[in-house]
Amino acid sequence: MGRWLHALSTATTALFLSLGQAGCAGHESRVQNALAALNEGKPAQAAAHLNEEMKVGSNDELPQLTGDNPLLLLDRGNILLAMDRNKLSARDLGAADKSIDMLDMSRTAVDEIGKYIFSDDSGPYRAPPHEKLLINTINLMNYLALGDLSGAKVEARRLAIMQKYLRDHEETTALIGLGSYLAGFAFEKSGGASEALLYYDDALRYAQYPSLRDPLRTLVRDEPKSPGIKALIGGAGPLPSVAETGEAELLVVVGFGRSPRKVPNRIPIGLALTILANDISPADRAQANALAAKGLVTWVNYPTLTAARGSYTIPTFSLDGAPVRMEQAIDIEAEVRKAWRKVEGTVILSALTRTITRVVAGEVVQGVTQAVDKDSGPLGLLLGLLTSATLTVADTPDTRAWSTLPAQIAISRIRVPAGQHELVLSARNVTKRARLNLRPGGWAFVPMMALR
Amino acid sequence: MPTSNRSFAALIAASLLALPVAGCGPSYVRGSEVEGLDDAAMSTGIDRRDMEQLLHENLKSLMSSPVARQWAADGSRPTLAIYPLANETSEHIDSQLMALLSDVETFMVNSQLVTVVSVERQMQMIAEIEKQHGGGFDRNNIAEYNRQLGSRYYLTGKVFTADERAAGERRVQYFMFMQLIEVATSAVLWQNKAAFTKALIQN
Numbered sequence: 001m002g003r004w005l006h007a008l009s010t011a012t013t014a015l016f017l018s019l020g021q022a023g024c025a026g027h028e029s030r031v032q033n034a035l036a037a038l039n040e041g042k043p044a045q046a047a048a049h050l051n052e053e054m055k056v057g058s059n060d061e062l063p064q065l066t067g068d069n070p071l072l073l074l075d076r077g078n079i080l081l082a083m084d085r086n087k088l089s090a091r092d093l094g095a096a097d098k099s100i101d102m103l104d105m106s107r108t109a110v111d112e113i114g115k116y117i118f119s120d121d122s123g124p125y126r127a128p129p130h131e132k133l134l135i136n137t138i139n140l141m142n143y144l145a146l147g148d149l150s151g152a153k154v155e156a157r158r159l160a161i162m163q164k165y166l167r168d169h170e171e172t173t174a175l176i177g178l179g180s181y182l183a184g185f186a187f188e189k190s191g192g193a194s195e196a197l198l199y200y201d202d203a204l205r206y207a208q209y210p211s212l213r214d215p216l217r218t219l220v221r222d223e224p225k226s227p228g229i230k231a232l233i234g235g236a237g238p239l240p241s242v243a244e245t246g247e248a249e250l251l252v253v254v255g256f257g258r259s260p261r262k263v264p265n266r267i268p269i270g271l272a273l274t275i276l277a278n279d280i281s282p283a284d285r286a287q288a289n290a291l292a293a294k295g296l297v298t299w300v301n302y303p304t305l306t307a308a309r310g311s312y313t314i315p316t317f318s319l320d321g322a323p324v325r326m327e328q329a330i331d332i333e334a335e336v337r338k339a340w341r342k343v344e345g346t347v348i349l350s351a352l353t354r355t356i357t358r359v360v361a362g363e364v365v366q367g368v369t370q371a372v373d374k375d376s377g378p379l380g381l382l383l384g385l386l387t388s389a390t391l392t393v394a395d396t397p398d399t400r401a402w403s404t405l406p407a408q409i410a411i412s413r414i415r416v417p418a419g420q421h422e423l424v425l426s427a428r429n430v431t432k433r434a435r436l437n438l439r440p441g442g443w444a445f446v447p448m449m450a451l452r
Numbered sequence: 453m454p455t456s457n458r459s460f461a462a463l464i465a466a467s468l469l470a471l472p473v474a475g476c477g478p479s480y481v482r483g484s485e486v487e488g489l490d491d492a493a494m495s496t497g498i499d500r501r502d503m504e505q506l507l508h509e510n511l512k513s514l515m516s517s518p519v520a521r522q523w524a525a526d527g528s529r530p531t532l533a534i535y536p537l538a539n540e541t542s543e544h545i546d547s548q549l550m551a552l553l554s555d556v557e558t559f560m561v562n563s564q565l566v567t568v569v570s571v572e573r574q575m576q577m578i579a580e581i582e583k584q585h586g587g588g589f590d591r592n593n594i595a596e597y598n599r600q601l602g603s604r605y606y607l608t609g610k611v612f613t614a615d616e617r618a619a620g621e622r623r624v625q626y627f628m629f630m631q632l633i634e635v636a637t638s639a640v641l642w643q644n645k646a647a648f649t650k651a652l653i654q655n
Contacts, residue, residue, distance in 0.1 A: 094544060098497075150539050150546050157542040161615045191592055 027068060027400040028263050031075060035403060038258070038451045039309075041430060043082045046451075050076045059088055062095055070099035071125045071400055074135065078404040081142060082449035084432075090142035090151065093135055097158070100125055102132045102165075130175050130335045131402045133162055137179035141253055144182065144445035149190045156183030156199070163202075177206030178253075178329045178409060185251060189443055193219050197229070204228035210327055211413040214239055215249075241441075242415060248438035251413045252317055254326065255406030256427035256450040257310025259336045262399040265304035272300040272352050279349050287356050302351035303397040305340050308333040308407040310452065315410050315427035329411040336405070351397065404451055418442065428452040496624045496650045497543050498611070503552055506628035509646035510609070511559050517642040519632060523565040532566040533574060533603035535594060538610035541626065549611065556607065569601050577601070598635045605641070607632050623651040 030053050037046035047059055054063035054072050059080060063069045077092030101124065127135075136159035143151035159179045166176075184199030197219055200212055205228060213232050217239040220229060242249050273280065273288055280288070311333055317324045418440040425432045430450035438444055514520055523530065534556050537549045557571045578597055591608075598606055609630035616623045625647060632642040 151544060154539065154542060154544050157540075157613075157615075161542060 026264055026397065027071070028261065028403075030068070030072070031261075031403045034075065034079075035258075035261075038079070038404065041452055043079045043451065047076055047079045047083070050079070059085065062091070065095060065099045068125055068400060070096040071402065074100070074131075074402045075404045078138065078402075078406075078449060078451065081138065081447065082451050084145075086142040086145045090139055090146070093139040093142065097132075097135045097139070100127050100132070100135070102127055102129060102162070125400050127402070128339050129162070129166055130332070130339050131405070133159065133166075133175050133179060134332070134402070134405060136162065137175070137182065138255075140179065140182040140186065141445070141447040144186060144251070145447050147445075149186055152182070152186035153190060156186050159183060175206075175330055175332065175335050177203045177209075178411070180206075181209060181212065181329070181411070182253075185445070188215065188219065197225060201226045201228055204232060207329070208232065209329075209411070211411060214415065215413065218242075242443075243441035245415075246418060246440040247415045248418045248440065249413065249443040250319070250416050250421070250423075250436070250438070251411070251443070251445045252324075252326070252423070252425065252448075253329065253409060253411050253445075254315040254317070254425055254427055254448045254450070255409045256313055256315055256430075256452075257308060257333075257407030258403070258451055259332050259405040259407050260305040260308045260340075261403045262303045262397075262401045263306055264301055264397045264399055266299045266301050267348075269300055269352070269355070272348055276345065276349050276352065279345055280352065284353060284356060288352065300348070300351050300355050301397050302348050303399045304344075305337065308336075310428050310450075311407050313408075313428050315425065315448075315450070317412050317426075318424045319414070319416065320422050324412055324414060326410040326412040329409040331408055332405055333407040347397075406449060406451060496622050496652050498541065498545060498548075498613075498624075498626050498650075500548065502626060502648065502650070503545075503548060503611075503628070504555070505648065506611070506626065506646040507552060507555060510628055510630040510644050511556070513644040513646075514607075514630070514632065514642055515563065517632075519641045520563075520565060529565065529567050530604040531569060531602060532560060533569045533598060533601050533606040534560070534571055535591075535597075535606060535608040537608070537628070537630070538591060540610050540612035542613055542615050542624075545611070560607070566605070569603055574601060595635075603635055605632055605634055621651070621653055623649060625649045 031050070033049040034046040034053075037043070037049060050072050051058065051061075054069050054076075056063045059076065063073065065073075073092045073096040077089045077096060080086075080089035080092060136155045140152050140155045140159070143149075143155055156179075160183070163176055163179075180199045180203035184196045184203060187193075187199060188196035197216075200216060200219075203209060203212070204226075209232075213234075213236070216229050216233055217236055218241050220233070221238045267275075269288060273285065315326055317326050416438065418438050421436045421438065423434045423436060423446060425434075425446070425448045427448070427450040430448070430452060432446075432448045434446055436444050436446075534553055536546075536553060539546050539549055553571045557568055560566055560568045574597075577600060581593070581597065581600070594606065594608070607630065609628060611626065611628045613627070614625040626649070627645055627647045629645045630643065631640050633640055
């Protein structure tokens with residue numbers, strides 16, 4: 001009896017230890033209610049759900065920047081931007097920016113990334129480069145919406161630091177395009193034409209922005225400094241500035257839909273072995289096959305991406321009742337998928353390796369009970385299965401990500417006569433109306449986030 | 453119950469009771485309560501102490517410049533306006549830079565060399581002008597502000613950074629550049645650049 005108790009206590013200890021290591025439910029469950037509220041078009045309710053998760057009473061409060069709170073703060077910041085609470089949104093994104101480090105995407109770090117993304121969701125969140133770049137890009141929208149050019153330029157500089165870091169590591173992403181466009185706008189409107197041109201030129205490396213053609217004709221004054229700018233202007237002559245013509249300029253940015261998010265996924269071990277045929281070591285493969293043959297290991301848990309929401313929606317923009325053309329600024333969904341494809345194999349491999357390790361631990365438990373009591377065969381097997389099954393089920397792949405990133409961002413920039421204007425933006429059943437009063441030579445920036 | 457078991461039970465109970473107390477989390481402190489709190493850098497960001505150090509270095513340079521020596525010699529006490537230092541860093545420090553203006557004002561008033569236009573009144577006037585134009589403080593309008601203030605000289609500058617990142621490490625160099633400009637001629641009568649470096653180094 002004593003030996004049975006000893007075996008039971010060994011298994012129980014292993015079980016509790018494993019549960020402790022496996023941790024709580026994944027991040028996706030923490031944002032579930034907020035995302036459901038966004039699906040229903042209720043951003044205020046979504047922010048309230050996040051406040052509950054961060055244990056703060058209202059949007060005015062900053063949570064303690066520990067655990068995953070900075071990540072939830074990014075989500076709240078995006079939602080506050082959708083609610084036109086730009087000052088609070090800028091504060092949230094700024095605080096999160098300082099608390100979130102960037103995942104090192106260098107080639108030598110790929111294995112670590114796999115381990116990190118799969119199994120380290122108890123550690124501080126490290127954002128992939130596209131998220132880190134988008135913090136500054138989206139915060140640029142906040143500062144521009146507030147008319148705070150100094151704040152916008154600070155975000156532009158922060159963005160430039162990240163861009164340089166990525167270039168130094170031979171990484172690139174089309175997401176740089178929009179950030180550089182907005183940074184150029186901030187410098188142009190502050191009177192920094194040369195800095196603006198550098199940023200605009202950088203934006204054109206990643207995408208053709210027809211809406212930049214006229215502003216560049218004004219800035220370069222018939223002397224295009226780079227092939228990208230020259231190609232866009234296409235021989236058209238210089239254009240007088242809005243200050244000279246007495247007009248004003250309007251820049252509109254619409255983010256809509258939501259990027260794919262990470263959820264835990266379970267695949268049969270056989271399928272995992274097939275996917276990883278070229279990556280897994282012969283020893284791990286043999287062990288996995290042996291365990292699969294015993295029927296002990298059947299599933300592997302790992303994070304995967306869901307479908308995006310609203311990828312194919314076309315946003316509309318009308319000014320004083322007349323439709324205005326919008327162009328695609330960035331396809332965030334594509335960039336998120338591209339970044340994920342880079343590491344997905346390593347992530348599954350890490351998941352498989354961990355599963356094997358855990359099932360081996362289960363077999364050890366079974367071996368212990370058998371050694372303690374030769375008659376404990378069924379109990380040993382039961383405890384071993386219990387241990388491995390619990391470990392497998394309780395495994396929580398790291399599903400942390402910025403869950404409220406829009407899937408797409410569209411942009412429009414036009415010259416308008418100075419004076420009063422009525423603006424209507426619409427995407428995914430979200431409509432924003434604004435009344436603007438623009439002075440001659442002035443400008444306005446109107447952002448909209450339809451995160452449904 | 454044997455004594456050892458009772459002691460064990462008491463120990464467990466004490467540990468459980470102690471848990472909520474131990475888990476109180478962070479607490480706020482005053483600089484006077486923690487030795488060296490004002491000295492330790494909390495991040496690579498620029499803080500009040502850094503800015504005061506840069507400002508002090510620049511104002512010391514101004515006081516030893518030929519123009520300040522001339523003011524001292526002729527005792528003319530010309531009118532001086534002080535403008536916000538432009539934020540060209542990668543940190544949101546505009547409000548801290550505005551707060552720094554009071555330090556500059558105090559220093560220049562105490563120097564007895566110039567008549568300082570009240571920074572508060574000056575900012576109210578600027579806000580009024582910019583309100584008419586529909587915007588905030590615009591450095592491009594400094595000439596117009598000076599005309600309205602009747603100042604003979606103005607003091608301005610900017611804070612900027614050079615920021616570098618390498619795997620896990622970060623170095624930020626901060627510079628505070630200040631200038632004294634004669635309103636009538638736009639001649640730069642004095643300028644100085646103070647600098648320091650902050651870094652995050654992995655041990």
